Amino acid sequence: MHINSNYQNISETYLFSEIAARVKRYQEENPDAKIIKMGIGDVTRPLCSAAVEALKKAADEMGTKEGFKGYGPEQGYDFLKSALASYYQKTSAVELQLDEIFVSDGAKSDIGNILDIFSNDNVIAVTDPVYPVYVDTNVMAGRKITYIPANKDNGFLPMPTEGFEADIIYLCSPNNPTGAAYTKDQLKVWVDYANSHDAVILFDSAYEAFVTDPKVPRSIYAVEGARTCAIEFCSFSKTAGFTGTRCGYTIVPNDLIREGVKLQKMWLRRQTTKFNGVSYPVQCAAAACLSKEGLEQIRANLEYYKYNADVMTSTFNELGWPYYGGTNSPYIWVKCPDNMSSWEFFDALLGKANVVGTPGEGFGKSGEGYLRLTSFNTHGNTMEAMRRIKEVFK
Amino acid sequence: MHINSNYQNISETYLFSEIAARVKRYQEENPDAKIIKMGIGDVTRPLCSAAVEALKKAADEMGTKEGFKGYGPEQGYDFLKSALASYYQKTSAVELQLDEIFVSDGAKSDIGNILDIFSNDNVIAVTDPVYPVYVDTNVMAGRKITYIPANKDNGFLPMPTEGFEADIIYLCSPNNPTGAAYTKDQLKVWVDYANSHDAVILFDSAYEAFVTDPKVPRSIYAVEGARTCAIEFCSFSKTAGFTGTRCGYTIVPNDLIREGVKLQKMWLRRQTTKFNGVSYPVQCAAAACLSKEGLEQIRANLEYYKYNADVMTSTFNELGWPYYGGTNSPYIWVKCPDNMSSWEFFDALLGKANVVGTPGEGFGKSGEGYLRLTSFNTHGNTMEAMRRIKEVFK
Numbered sequence: 018m019h020i021n022s023n024y025q026n027i028s029e030t031y032l033f034s035e036i037a038a039r040v041k042r043y044q045e046e047n048p049d050a051k052i053i054k055m056g057i058g059d060v061t062r063p064l065c066s067a068a069v070e071a072l073k074k075a076a077d078e079m080g081t082k083e084g085f086k087g088y089g090p091e092q093g094y095d096f097l098k099s100a101l102a103s104y105y106q107k108t109s110a111v112e113l114q115l116d117e118i119f120v121s122d123g124a125k126s127d128i129g130n131i132l133d134i135f136s137n138d139n140v141i142a143v144t145d146p147v148y149p150v151y152v153d154t155n156v157m158a159g160r161k162i163t164y165i166p167a168n169k170d171n172g173f174l175p176m177p178t179e180g181f182e183a184d185i186i187y188l189c190s191p192n193n194p195t196g197a198a199y200t201k202d203q204l205k206v207w208v209d210y211a212n213s214h215d216a217v218i219l220f221d222s223a224y225e226a227f228v229t230d231p232k233v234p235r236s237i238y239a240v241e242g243a244r245t246c247a248i249e250f251c252s253f254s255k256t257a258g259f260t261g262t263r264c265g266y267t268i269v270p271n272d273l274i275r276e277g278v279k280l281q282k283m284w285l286r287r288q289t290t291k292f293n294g295v296s297y298p299v300q301c302a303a304a305a306c307l308s309k310e311g312l313e314q315i316r317a318n319l320e321y322y323k324y325n326a327d328v329m330t331s332t333f334n335e336l337g338w339p340y341y342g343g344t345n346s347p348y349i350w351v352k353c354p355d356n357m358s359s360w361e362f363f364d365a366l367l368g369k370a371n372v373v374g375t376p377g378e379g380f381g382k383s384g385e386g387y388l389r390l391t392s393f394n395t396h397g398n399t400m401e402a403m404r405r406i407k408e409v410f411k
Numbered sequence: 412m413h414i415n416s417n418y419q420n421i422s423e424t425y426l427f428s429e430i431a432a433r434v435k436r437y438q439e440e441n442p443d444a445k446i447i448k449m450g451i452g453d454v455t456r457p458l459c460s461a462a463v464e465a466l467k468k469a470a471d472e473m474g475t476k477e478g479f480k481g482y483g484p485e486q487g488y489d490f491l492k493s494a495l496a497s498y499y500q501k502t503s504a505v506e507l508q509l510d511e512i513f514v515s516d517g518a519k520s521d522i523g524n525i526l527d528i529f530s531n532d533n534v535i536a537v538t539d540p541v542y543p544v545y546v547d548t549n550v551m552a553g554r555k556i557t558y559i560p561a562n563k564d565n566g567f568l569p570m571p572t573e574g575f576e577a578d579i580i581y582l583c584s585p586n587n588p589t590g591a592a593y594t595k596d597q598l599k600v601w602v603d604y605a606n607s608h609d610a611v612i613l614f615d616s617a618y619e620a621f622v623t624d625p626k627v628p629r630s631i632y633a634v635e636g637a638r639t640c641a642i643e644f645c646s647f648s649k650t651a652g653f654t655g656t657r658c659g660y661t662i663v664p665n666d667l668i669r670e671g672v673k674l675q676k677m678w679l680r681r682q683t684t685k686f687n688g689v690s691y692p693v694q695c696a697a698a699a700c701l702s703k704e705g706l707e708q709i710r711a712n713l714e715y716y717k718y719n720a721d722v723m724t725s726t727f728n729e730l731g732w733p734y735y736g737g738t739n740s741p742y743i744w745v746k747c748p749d750n751m752s753s754w755e756f757f758d759a760l761l762g763k764a765n766v767v768g769t770p771g772e773g774f775g776k777s778g779e780g781y782l783r784l785t786s787f788n789t790h791g792n793t794m795e796a797m798r799r800i801k802e803v804f805k
Contacts, residue, residue, distance in 0.1 A: 018531055018578035018579065018610055018611055019530035019578070019610050020528060021529055021530050022530065024677050026702070059481035059482050061479070062476075063473060063474050063476055064470075064476060064479065068473075069470050069471065070475060073466075076458075078460075080457050080459075080463035081612065082456075082457055085455070085457040085458065086655035087453035087654040088453050088655060111677040121688075122687070123687045125687045126685060130524075135412070135413070135414060136414060137414050139412055139769060150685075154684060155682070157681070166542075184413070185412065213414050261480035261483055262691065262692070263687065263688070263689065275413075276412075276416075278414055278418075283415070289420075290547045290548060291519065291548060293516070293519045293568055293654075294515075295657065296655070296657040296693050297655045297656065301471075378770060
């Protein structure tokens, strides 16, 4: 019996454990320090009441003979797929067929599992810095990865360069970790590349709900030609605070064909074989978030985070610190002042302002010299953190 | 770009669509016929009230700032893992460490996904007849499959024969579709085989809650030596009616080492990379089913199905029809009378008694000549179906 030896090649991520260790040490040495964590990648606002009520109503249904639901369709109930189709129509003027929408327990699962339908000999392209899941899931399968540097020169929005070759291209916009977001014109270049090179774009739109700039598409299908080259992953995690409730969705257009095979059909086969659908009460809660009332309620939570982002970007503007994101994104990717390295700035911020960020270098070597901050803390903590930063670094 | 060409080798399953088509045609031709479906593989009893209340309580928590839960541990909350450890202790006298327990959205997901940690060059052994997921998930990865015939001669409980060679062995006991269940002594032979051949047993115990015979283990870890060779998959689907609520669990013992690597560590890496944990309210509901009150309530539902199984087996005893299962299992694997083929008996049962079963041949060629019936219908329908069968076939 042989194990999958590719697992030996996955690099251990020490980023978050190293952060935790440094914070712990600092707190022990400075027991009175009120540390504010501005590196958190998780939402903090409670579920909206429409979602809570839908969960409870579905729970009651499940407790009755008439309302009980057993196995549902692996790809999700039509009521939720219809609600998602309307959402796409409303937010992006994108028309989707219901069989192109696959409901899942989260974008991370689908982003990993989608690789099942692709051969292991494809060349994978990811940006650097990068959300580590794109890399690790491919290393596990032994695929070759090529890195596209994102940096100051391309505004952390790299484009295909002369001689660029890849079969599968990961794009995340608005981006984690940099907060940078592609315009429609920029995405069109990637779509044209993919269509002319027979490549497939895996488009992660997890942060689409934070987009405010009309030039920035919330779905790649707002870009002409994307239906023949792109798979889109999204979720209720950031849109509706579902990080602990778990519901995502993946779009595989019927027009996406490679080697004569509809990828929609392959993904359907993958999901019906290795997945049994999302919890019925959770699907009800997700659909409730897309109702008129639900959309208003989740909008209020998004505004809460956006207010934090505004407080942060105003601070950095005042200090003259270059940054990316903050608009169209809950992430702010700030240049470390005084040419500090990511970890030097991390230590300075922790030691002088008692504020914790995430060193950009942890997301890839092009992230060196940057720090990721997020807008997911409370108003109070965010304002206090910015006050301290101004005081220390002014 | 290349697709995974192994997908072309997955056989299309026409079993359930063919059944549906024949039933539809019969109903159209006989609009007054009251057809009773005894082939259903899904539970029908509502969620127990302990689960419903826990779901609602968790939903309320999620709607408050203090009670809100974001990302949880990918492998499940400790409160549920502790409840599962107690359940194993109580039902099987098996001691598990919490880090050996992985909570998931269902056994089907884990049974498919576990293959990520194994090399594609392993030889896979499955029984024939077989739950099709074991086959399809391996065909998708291009693995070689060897079939172990289960039949009348071995009581549908095949054992390793002279010269048998496999790296990964799927065992499902109590079995789907045959209802047959291995004794501890029989499983010990498989465990010894796996340990001496460096193989791994993937043990599907989805129907463990139906076991009543003390000689039949509910967990493979009740068998000495299993901790060094077996991974166990189970779920709340059949135990607590969670087919639509979605919660399963997989046990990877810390003692299971292959090629010098702990498989527990590999699975943890797989799950943290490609999975984000089960919905918090669902984990609360699952834990509630394992409380004293919850265990009593789910026991009542299991008794309901067992009563149906008793009605069915009494009928077949009366008719002198050989069968497997019915005890220790919700499935009854009945020999087709008069040497009919599976589909001939299916048609006869539908046409003469208006009862629908599942042709055994659909689960593999050794299933020819058998039909699978289940105990998941109502008392009323089950009794009426048996009355008709006795009338027609006596």
